[in-house]
Amino acid sequence: ATVSVLSYPFSGGQPRAGVDKGPDHLVEAGLLKQLQSLGWHVEYSEGAVDQLLATVKSDADIGKMKQPRAVSAVTKQLAADVAAVAQGGKLPLTLGGDHSLAVGTVAGTKRKFPDAALVWVDAHADINTPLTTDSGNLHGCPVSFLLGLEGTDVAPFNEWLKPCLKPEDLVYIGLRDIDNGEKKILKDLGVKVFTMHDVDKHGIGKVMDLVLDHIGRDRPIHLSYDVDALDPTITPSTGTPVRGGLNFREGHYIAEAIAETGNLVALDVVEVNPSLGEDAASVAQTVAIGCSLSRAALGETLL
Ligand SMILES: N/C(=N\O)NCCC[NH3+]
Ligand SMILES: [Mn+2]
Numbered sequence: 001a002t003v004s005v006l007s008y009p010f011s012g013g014q015p016r017a018g019v020d021k022g023p024d025h026l027v028e029a030g031l032l033k034q035l036q037s038l039g040w041h042v043e044y045s046e047g048a049v050d051q052l053l054a055t056v057k058s059d060a061d062i063g064k065m066k067q068p069r070a071v072s073a074v075t076k077q078l079a080a081d082v083a084a085v086a087q088g089g090k091l092p093l094t095l096g097g098d099h100s101l102a103v104g105t106v107a108g109t110k111r112k113f114p115d116a117a118l119v120w121v122d123a124h125a126d127i128n129t130p131l132t133t134d135s136g137n138l139h140g141c142p143v144s145f146l147l148g149l150e151g152t153d154v155a156p157f158n159e160w161l162k163p164c165l166k167p168e169d170l171v172y173i174g175l176r177d178i179d180n181g182e183k184k185i186l187k188d189l190g191v192k193v194f195t196m197h198d199v200d201k202h203g204i205g206k207v208m209d210l211v212l213d214h215i216g217r218d219r220p221i222h223l224s225y226d227v228d229a230l231d232p233t234i235t236p237s238t239g240t241p242v243r244g245g246l247n248f249r250e251g252h253y254i255a256e257a258i259a260e261t262g263n264l265v266a267l268d269v270v271e272v273n274p275s276l277g278e279d280a281a282s283v284a285q286t287v288a289i290g291c292s293l294s295r296a297a298l299g300e301t302l303l
């Protein structure tokens with residue numbers, strides 16, 4: 001089986017420099033060889049992010065949205081890349097870069113697997129709309145665009161992006177920093193959410209049983225993994241750290257449980273920012289976990 005690693009060094013969904021360096025650090029840490037050691041045939045490509053950004057002459061805010069044209073251009077291309085990989089019977093592993101990339105990865109997956117479930121592992125819901133966002137940072141909005149919520153039918157996104165996700169397709173794990181507007185959206189849509197409270201209450205084993213009960217055990221799964229889902233003591237080098245996150249094993253158990261289904265069709269590993277973190281050890285630790293989470297999702301087992 002082939003995994004096609006798509007490096008997307010993109011930071012336009014948020015303001016902190018460095019997250020675009022995430023992919024190179026993951027690759028330099030040996031990710032490709034590690035996946036080969038698991039038995040995967042590994043393809044690697046680099047998204048032409050610089051060239052795509054060069055086509056964006058100016059990028060004034062649209063409403064509150066920041067860098068909308070950059071995010072749209074990059075995610076449009078990423079959607080095509082992911083769809084092409086999936087159509088080829090391969091598994092796309094998209095390395096970020098910030099989480100706005102998921103507009104592209106999930107749209108791409110849905111072109112091949114319209115019934116795919118989306119498992120969103122994150123401290124954040126990333127379901128703000130252009131109307132509810134405070135910051136205008138689009139890495140806080142990808143899920144609303146995929147759902148086609150009010151305010152997301154805007155240029156330039158509406159020139160290429162079609163709503164492709166249904167609320168019942170979506171399940172969250174690890175949430176602990178949800179904006180008020182997002183809480184209302186989640187409630188109104190009845191989205192299935194396992195917050196850190198639920199992880200504490202049930203334990204991660206039971207949570208994953210409940211996740212798979214919800215989405216079903218015989219449908220394609222797109223796993224979108226924001227490394228800030230883990231506690232900042234575990235993955236410090238990330239742009240929006242939030243205390244009280246998943247521990248090392250909980251984070252990996254999620255990936256292992258999804259790998260075990262045999263239904264994984266796409267994986268995103270995002271928000272590794274090597275420019276953040278108090279020292280080199282913090283960066284190396286965060287990058288190493290980006291690699292180990294990838295391996296776990298792609299079938300690495302402890303025994
Ligand atoms: N890491 C982030 N999303 O996953 N930051 C943006 C969301 C803040 N409400
Ligand atoms: Mn995120």
Ligand SMILES: [Mn+2]
Pocket residue numbers: 122123124226228229240271
């Ligand atoms: Mn996050």
Ligand SMILES: [Mn+2]
Pocket residue numbers: 177178179
């Ligand atoms: Mn917040």
